[in-house]
Amino acid sequence: MAWRMTGKIVEACSCKMVCRCTLGPAEPDMGWCSAGQLMLIERGNSDGVDLSGTKAALALQLPGDFLGGVELARLYIDEATSSDQRRELEAIFTGQKGGVWGGLRDAIARWLPTEVASIEIEAGEKPSFRVGRIAEGRLERLKTEQGRQATLENAPVAAAFGVETLELARSDGARWEDPDLRRWQAGGFGAVEAFDWSG
Amino acid sequence: MAWKVSGQSVELCSCKMLCPCWLGPDGEPDKGWCGGAFAFDIREGNSDGVDLGGSSVAFAAEWPGNFFGGNGTARLYIDEGAGADQRRELEAIFSGKKGGHLEGLFGAVITKWLPAQVTKVDIQWGDNPSVTVGSVGQARLQPMKDPAGRPTKVQAAAAQAGFQIDSMDLASSKGSRWSDPDMRAWEGDSGTLHRFNWST
Numbered sequence: 575m576a577w578r579m580t581g582k583i584v585e586a587c588s589c590k591m592v593c594r595c596t597l598g599p600a601e602p603d604m605g606w607c608s609a610g611q612l613m614l615i616e617r618g619n620s621d622g623v624d625l626s627g628t629k630a631a632l633a634l635q636l637p638g639d640f641l642g643g644v645e646l647a648r649l650y651i652d653e654a655t656s657s658d659q660r661r662e663l664e665a666i667f668t669g670q671k672g673g674v675w676g677g678l679r680d681a682i683a684r685w686l687p688t689e690v691a692s693i694e695i696e697a698g699e700k701p702s703f704r705v706g707r708i709a710e711g712r713l714e715r716l717k718t719e720q721g722r723q724a725t726l727e728n729a730p731v732a733a734a735f736g737v738e739t740l741e742l743a744r745s746d747g748a749r750w751e752d753p754d755l756r757r758w759q760a761g762g763f764g765a766v767e768a769f770d771w772s773g
Numbered sequence: 774m775a776w777k778v779s780g781q782s783v784e785l786c787s788c789k790m791l792c793p794c795w796l797g798p799d800g801e802p803d804k805g806w807c808g809g810a811f812a813f814d815i816r817e818g819n820s821d822g823v824d825l826g827g828s829s830v831a832f833a834a835e836w837p838g839n840f841f842g843g844n845g846t847a848r849l850y851i852d853e854g855a856g857a858d859q860r861r862e863l864e865a866i867f868s869g870k871k872g873g874h875l876e877g878l879f880g881a882v883i884t885k886w887l888p889a890q891v892t893k894v895d896i897q898w899g900d901n902p903s904v905t906v907g908s909v910g911q912a913r914l915q916p917m918k919d920p921a922g923r924p925t926k927v928q929a930a931a932a933q934a935g936f937q938i939d940s941m942d943l944a945s946s947k948g949s950r951w952s953d954p955d956m957r958a959w960e961g962d963s964g965t966l967h968r969f970n971w972s973t
Contacts, residue, residue, distance in 0.1 A: 716796055
């Protein structure tokens with residue numbers, strides 16, 4: 575049951591900057607919140623299966639804020655992964671292998687079947703993502719005129735995802751159009767976050 | 774024209790937590806407009822030979838849109854415990870008339886200054902910081918923390934650079950109110966706590 579992954583998350587949601595759900599309890603700007611999390615796994619291993627360089631994405635549909643729970647979620651796994659990697663990634667992200675995702679298991683009411691798709695994630699100076707034909711976005715990092723990256727640290731809800739620091743980036747124009755989920759366009763909130771998860 | 778002030782400050786406004794104006798010109802305030810206040814607890818300070826240590830001053834303003842869009846109306850409230858010399862220097866500094874970054878900042882975002890008022894400006898710290906400005910402003914803040922008890926912070930937001938504030942702790946100002954008869958009355962939600970160390 576041992577696994578560990580380190581890497582970067584690129585995130586966008588339907589709320590304005592800053593998504594109030596990260597600071598919850600709060601009312602999302604639309605009353606509801608839909609979010610996409612793109613996981614770029616730089617290093618990883620799960621029970622002997624190397625996960626380094628794999629990619630996964632998560633769509634979350636919430637009727638209110640995060641503390642009110644997630645009503646529907648779907649995991650997308652990059653088509654470049656092997657069947658062993660897909661099995662391990664699905665088990666980890668749906669909470670079956672413990673760790674931070676195991677802790678979130680009760681917060682997610684229903685999982686749609688996992689999909690395999692082409693996933694592109696760029697988490698550097700010009701963050702961007704694409705999930706097949708379903709989702710795409712380009713983010714603009716928020717920086718001062720002197721070039722300092724704007725950050726949100728120790729946000730109460732981000733802690734549930736094991737994230738300490740959100741590097742804030744505007745997500746205007748990003749979209750998520752899964753036919754089985756509420757379609758949404760980004761309200762402006764976006765972030766790039768480092769993770770170090772294990773279970 | 775030389776001055777230096779350092780201490781702790783409290784900010785709150787009419788937006789939900791976190792006020793989008795902190796993060797740049799692209800965010801729209803939740804109400805379309807923004808009413809905000811700052812209170813400065815000056816621990817040490819000096820302005821052209823006048824000691825400002827232990828004085829307090831508050832600032833309130835309203836903007837028709839995002840803070841960066843300017844066209845704001847503002848007023849300073851200077852604590853009644855300040856002497857005449859201190860009042861003169863505090864008004865000059867905090868309205869941007871004595872140079873430094875506040876001159877550029879307020880020059881860009883404040884169009885109209887209402888006459889400064891002398892009143893009681895009381896700032897209390899501790900677990901739940903509070904600010905009382907005469908009968909105009911009453912604020913009580915609830916600092917935000919993660920489950921491990923670490924303060925929730927924002928660093929390097931665009932408006933922080935304008936105020937020269939490196940880091941700020943988020944604190945809900947729910948239940949707070951500001952009702953200057955010459956400005957729009959508002960109730961708080963967003964709030965932040967900071968340290969400042971400013972000079973020309």
